[in-house]
Amino acid sequence: MREMSVREANQNFSQVIAAAERGETIVITKNGTPVAKITPQVADRSNDPAWRSAFTALGKSLRSKRATGYRVGTIAEDDKYGGDAA
Numbered sequence: 001m002r003e004m005s006v007r008e009a010n011q012n013f014s015q016v017i018a019a020a021e022r023g024e025t026i027v028i029t030k031n032g033t034p035v036a037k038i039t040p041q042v043a044d045r046s047n048d049p050a051w052r053s054a055f056t057a058l059g060k061s062l063r064s065k066r067a068t069g070y071r072v073g074t075i076a077e078d079d080k081y082g083g084d085a086a
Contacts, residue, residue: 002019
């Protein structure tokens, strides 16, 4: 894991991204204090435990909400623009 200042990261942003693509993690510091971490993004997040947990929680939250609105069926062209539209 490499550390670099905000200024250094800003001046070399394309190099920071290239390092992340190679699998390196970079910690960005401001006045010596860590403020951000740039890490590589995995191609398939479904195997990431944190992502999987958040996805499961979202699904559970959505299922617990009461359904609202009306189902009107298929929308025809006349429904979109009115029967008088040319």
